[in-house]
Amino acid sequence: xxxxxxxxxxxxxxxxxxxxxxxxxxxxxxxxxxxxxxxxxxxxxxxxxxxxxxxxxxxxxxxxxxxxxxxxxxxxxxxxxxxxxxxxxxxxxxxxxxxxxxxxxxxxxxxxxxxxxxxxxxxxxxxxxxxxxxxxxxxxxxxxxxxxxxxxxxxxxxxxxxxxxxxxxxxxxxxxxxxxxxxxxxxxxxxxxxxxxxxxxxxxxxxxxxxxxxxxxxxxxxxxxxxxxxxxxxxxxxxxxxxxxxxxxxxxxxxxxxxxxxxxxxxxxxxxxxxxxxxxxxxxxxxxxxxxxxxxxxxxxxxxxxxxxxxxxxxxxxxxxxxxxxxxxxxxxxxxxxxxxxxxxxxxxxxxxxxxxxxxxxxxxxxxxxxxxxxxxxxxxxxxxxxxxxxxxxxxxxxxxxxxxxxxxxxxxxxxxxxxxxxxxxxxxxxxxxxxxxxxxxxxxxxxxxxxxxxxxxxxxxxxxxxxxxxxxxxxxxxxxxxxxxxxxxxxxxxxxxxxxxxxxxxxxxxxxxxxxxxxxxxxxxx
Amino acid sequence: xxxxxxxxxxxxxxxxxxxxxxxxxxxxxxxxxxxxxxxxxxxxxxxxxxxxxxxxxxxxxxxxxxxxxxxxxxxxxxxxxxxxxxxxxxxxxxxxxxxxxxxxxxxxxxxxxxxxxxxxxxxxxxxxxxxxxxxxxxxxxxxxxxxxxxxxxxxxxxxxxx
Numbered sequence: 001x002x003x004x005x006x007x008x009x010x011x012x013x014x015x016x017x018x019x020x021x022x023x024x025x026x027x028x029x030x031x032x033x034x035x036x037x038x039x040x041x042x043x044x045x046x047x048x049x050x051x052x053x054x055x056x057x058x059x060x061x062x063x064x065x066x067x068x069x070x071x072x073x074x075x076x077x078x079x080x081x082x083x084x085x086x087x088x089x090x091x092x093x094x095x096x097x098x099x100x101x102x103x104x105x106x107x108x109x110x111x112x113x114x115x116x117x118x119x120x121x122x123x124x125x126x127x128x129x130x131x132x133x134x135x136x137x138x139x140x141x142x143x144x145x146x147x148x149x150x151x152x153x154x155x156x157x158x159x160x161x162x163x164x165x166x167x168x169x170x171x172x173x174x175x176x177x178x179x180x181x182x183x184x185x186x187x188x189x190x191x192x193x194x195x196x197x198x199x200x201x202x203x204x205x206x207x208x209x210x211x212x213x214x215x216x217x218x219x220x221x222x223x224x225x226x227x228x229x230x231x232x233x234x235x236x237x238x239x240x241x242x243x244x245x246x247x248x249x250x251x252x253x254x255x256x257x258x259x260x261x262x263x264x265x266x267x268x269x270x271x272x273x274x275x276x277x278x279x280x281x282x283x284x285x286x287x288x289x290x291x292x293x294x295x296x297x298x299x300x301x302x303x304x305x306x307x308x309x310x311x312x313x314x315x316x317x318x319x320x321x322x323x324x325x326x327x328x329x330x331x332x333x334x335x336x337x338x339x340x341x342x343x344x345x346x347x348x349x350x351x352x353x354x355x356x357x358x359x360x361x362x363x364x365x366x367x368x369x370x371x372x373x374x375x376x377x378x379x380x381x382x383x384x385x386x387x388x389x390x391x392x393x394x395x396x397x398x399x400x401x402x403x404x405x406x407x408x409x410x411x412x413x414x415x416x417x418x419x420x421x422x423x424x425x426x427x428x429x430x431x432x433x434x435x436x437x438x439x440x441x442x443x444x445x446x447x448x449x450x451x452x453x454x455x456x457x458x459x460x461x462x463x464x465x466x467x468x469x470x471x472x473x474x475x476x477x478x479x480x481x482x483x484x485x486x487x488x489x490x491x492x493x494x495x496x497x498x499x500x501x502x503x504x505x506x507x508x509x510x511x512x513x514x515x516x517x518x519x520x521x522x523x524x525x526x527x
Numbered sequence: 528x529x530x531x532x533x534x535x536x537x538x539x540x541x542x543x544x545x546x547x548x549x550x551x552x553x554x555x556x557x558x559x560x561x562x563x564x565x566x567x568x569x570x571x572x573x574x575x576x577x578x579x580x581x582x583x584x585x586x587x588x589x590x591x592x593x594x595x596x597x598x599x600x601x602x603x604x605x606x607x608x609x610x611x612x613x614x615x616x617x618x619x620x621x622x623x624x625x626x627x628x629x630x631x632x633x634x635x636x637x638x639x640x641x642x643x644x645x646x647x648x649x650x651x652x653x654x655x656x657x658x659x660x661x662x663x664x665x666x667x668x669x670x671x672x673x674x675x676x677x678x679x680x681x682x683x684x685x686x687x688x689x
Contacts, residue, residue: 049559056563060606067607074607080569081562088562229544240551247558379578384602384609 029231031222033215036110039103040208041235042242046096047201049243053089054190061141063186065179068143069260076257087250093135095246097275100131108309108330111318112214118310120207123200125306130197132275137189139273140182148261149270151185152177157295177263217318260436271348278337281344302333357434357442358466362449363456364431365441367424372405387435398432399425422470427456430468450515451522458507473504480526488520570606579679579686582618582628586683589620592660594629594642594649601689616676616687617642617649619660628676628687629662635669649673 001009012018060079062071075082104124107113113121140151155177159168174180225231262268272280279299286294305312313326320327367373368386376382393401402425420428434441444452455476460469465476479488487498493516495502511519584597594617601612617629631640631649638653648665649658657665662673677688 045555049555052559052563056566059567062607071607075566078570080565082566084562085566088559229541229548232548233544236548236551240555243555243558379580379602381581382600384611 025228025232026226027209027212028224029213029227030215030220030224032218032220033213033231035234035238036106037213037215037231038235038238039099039106042239043096043099043103044201045239045243046092046099046246047197049088049246050092050096051194053085053092054194056085057089058190063141063182065143065182065261068141068182069257072142072144072257076254083254084247084250087253087255088246090255091246091249091253093138094273094275095242096131097135099242100128104128105330105334108326109320110214110217111313111320111323113310113313114214114316114318115310115314117207117211117214120204120211121310122307123204123207125303127197127200127204128306129303130193130200134189134193134197135273135275137185137193140185141189142257143182143261144258145261145265145268146256146258146270148177148263149268150272151181153270153272155181161292161296214318259433269348271344274341274345277344278340281340281347305329305333357439357444358430358468359448359452359455360427360430360460360465360468361434362431362441362444362452363424363460364427364429366449366453367420367428367456368431370420372420373428376405386432395429398429402428421457421461423456423458423460426460426469447518447522450518454511454515454519458510462504476523476526478526480524483524485520485524488523489516492516492519575603577688579688582616582685582687584618584685586620586624586626586680586685589618589626591620593644593647594619594660596631596642597685599687599689614689615639617662617673618678618685621661624680626678626680626685627661628678628685630674630676632674633669634664634671634673635667640673 057075060071060075060082062068072086075086077083079085107121107124113124136154140147155168155171158164158171161167171184172181173184258268271277279294282294282298283291309326313323315323317323368377373386377384377386379385399422402420403422404419419425455465455469459465459476462470462473463476464471467477469476483491491498491502491504492506492511493508494506495504496506507516580599580601582597582599584595589595596615597618599614599616601614603610603612615631617631619627619629621627629649632638633640633651633653633656635651635654635656638651640649640651640656640658642648642660643650647660649660649662651657651667651669654668656667656669658669658673659665662675664670664672679686679688
C-alpha cells in the first residue's frame with residue numbers, strides 16, 4: 001500500500017471522513033429531479049466566489065474615508081487581475097440577488113415550501129434578507145459619490161420610521177456620515193453578515209437533506225440515484241455556465257467607480273443599485289406623511305408575506321395552477337417590482353461622462369507643465385510629481401495653492417513667484433480631478449488645445465463652461481444656440497462696442513487672429 | 528440527460544460524469560485561484576522603478592577620500608499610498624568631477640555604518656564590521672563590500688540612481 005493511501009486510511013480510522021463524504025455525496029435523489037433543482041447550487045457557487053474574492057479584496061481595502069477610495073483605485077489599476085477581482089465581487093453581488101430570487105421563485109412555483117419544509121423556507125427568507133444586507137453594506141465601502149449619497153438616503157429613510165432617531169444613530173455610528181459609519185458597515189459586511197450567512201446556509205442545507213429534495217410535482221417512475229455524480233453533473237454544468245457569464249462581465253465591463261465622495265457636491269444625483277431601484281421608485285408615489293408606507297409598511301408587508309407563506313398556504317397541492325392565490329400574489333408583486341425597477345431606471349438621469357474632457361482639464365494639463373509647478377513637483381523634488389499625488393486636499397486649498405504657492409506651503413523657500421489666474425487654478429484643479437478619476441487624456445486637435453488654453457486662462461475666470469469655471473458671467477456651455485459667429489467675434493474683441501454697459505474686458509488685443517477664430521468657431525459650435 | 532431512468536448502474540457512465548464534474552469544478556477553482564493569486568502575489572513580487580534622484584549636496588562640498596552622508600527624499604508608492612522615504616547615501620569624491628555613492632547598509636545583517644573620521648574607517652555599530660572609505664571590507668563579519676549606487680554629475684549637482 002502506498003504511503004498516501006496508508007495516511008488516508010489512518011485518518012479515516014480516526015475521523016471517519018470517508019463515511020462523512022459518502023453521506024454528503026451519495027444522497028439518493030429520486031427520479032424526476034431535473035434542471036429546475038440546480039438553482040440552489042448556483043447560489044452556493046456564487047457565494048463561494050464572493051467569499052474568496054471578498055477575502056482577497058480585504059487584503060487591500062482600507063475602511064477609512066481618507067483611504068477607502070484610493071485603496072479601491074489601487075486594486076483596480078495596480079493589482080494584477082485587480083479589476084477582474086473587483087469585477088467578480090461587484091457583478092457577483094448582482095448575480096447573487098438574481099440567483100436568490102430565481103431560486104425563491106422556483107421554490108414557490110413548485111410548492112417546495114410546504115409541510116414539512118416550512119423551516120427550510122424560513123431560513124431561506126433570512127438568507128435572502130442577509131444577501132440584501134450584504135448588498136446594502138457593500139456599496140458604501142468604495143466611498144465614492146454613489147456610496148456616500150445612497151447611504152445618506154438609506155440612513156434618512158431609517159430616520160423617518162418609528163424609533164427612527166435611534167435606528168439612524170445605530171446605522172450612522174456618529175453625528176454625521178463618516179469614518180465611524182464606514183467602519184461599522186465594513187464590520188457588518190465582513191464579519192457579522194458572513195458569519196450569519198454561513199450559519200444559515202448550513203442550517204438551510206441541513207434541513208434540505210433532512211427532508212430530501214421536494215422533487216417533481218408528479219411521481220416519476222425510476223430508481224433513485226446518488227447525488228454524486230448524477231445530479232452533481234447538472235449542478236456543475238449550470239454553475240459553470242453562470243460562472244462563465246460572470247467572468248465575462250468581470251473582464252469585459254469595468255466595475256464602476258464614481259468620483260470620490262464629496263458632501264459639498266450638489267450636482268450629483270444619487271441612484272441606488274438596480275436591485276433597490278424599485279424601492280427607490282416606490283418612494284416617489286408616497287410623498288410627505290405617506291412616505292413611511294413606501295419605506296417601511298410595504299417592504300415589511302412583503303417580507304411578512306414571505307415569512308407567513310408556508311403557514312397561510314397549507315393545502316398539499318403543489319402545482320402552481322392549483323394555488324391561484326399564491327401564484328397571482330407572486331405574479332402581482334413580481335410584476336410590480338419589475339415595473340417599478342423599469343420606471344426607476346428610465347428616470348435615472350445620465351451622469352456626466354467622466355471620460356469626456358472639457359476645456360478646463362485640457363488646459364490644466366498644460367498649465368501644470370509650467371516651470372513654476374515643475375520647480376517643486378518633480379521626482380525627488382520638494383513635492384511629489386502631480387501625476388502621482390492626485391487630490392488629497394480640498395478644492396479651495398488647491399486653487400489657493402496654485403494661485404500663490406507660498407501662501408499654502410510657507411516652508412518651501414524657493415516657492416515660485418507670481419501665481420496663476422483664478423481660471424488657471426481652476427483648470428489645474430479640474431485636471432487633478434480627472435487624474436483622480438483615472439481617466440486617460442484624449443487626443444485632441446491643435447485648435448481644441450488652443451481654445452482650451454484660452455478658456456482656461458481667461459474665460460473661466462468669470463464664465464462657467466461644461467460645469468466648471470467662475471459664476472460671475474453667463475454660462476458658455478451652450479452659447480452657440482443663441483449667438484452666432486459674428487456676434488461672438490465682435491463681443492469678444494470689444495464688448496463695449498456691442499453694449500456700452502458691458503462688464504467684460506476686451507480681448508481683441510490679447511488674442512491673435514488665429515486664436516480668435518478658433519475660439520469663436522468653438523463657442524459657436526456649442527449648441 | 529435521461530440517466531435517471533436507466534435501470535442499471537453503469538460504472539463507466541458514472542465515472543465519466545464524475546470526471547466532468549471534477550474537471551469543471553477544477554476549472555472554476557483555477558480561474559478564481561489565478562485571479563486571487565495574481566492579486567495576492569503581484570504586489571510582493573513587483574520591482575521598483577529606477578529613477579535619478581538629486582542629492583542635496585554639491586560636489587564642491589565633498590572632501591577627498593572621506594565619505595559624506597547625504598539624505599535623499601524619495602517619493603515612493605506604498606500600496607495605495609504615497610510616502611516620502613528618506614534615504615541616506617555616502618558620497619565619496621574619487622577624482623575631479625567623479626563621485627562614488629555607497630549604500631551605508633552593512634552587508635552583514637543590515638545595520639547602518641557610519642564614518643569614523645579618526646580611524647578613517649566606515650564602522651558598523653552592530654557586530655564590528657569595518658570598511659575602508661570606498662566600502663571595501665577591512666575586517667569583521669561583513670561578507671561583501673558596501674553596495675555602490677550609480678551616480679552622475681551634472682555641473683555641480685550629483686544624481687543617484689535608485
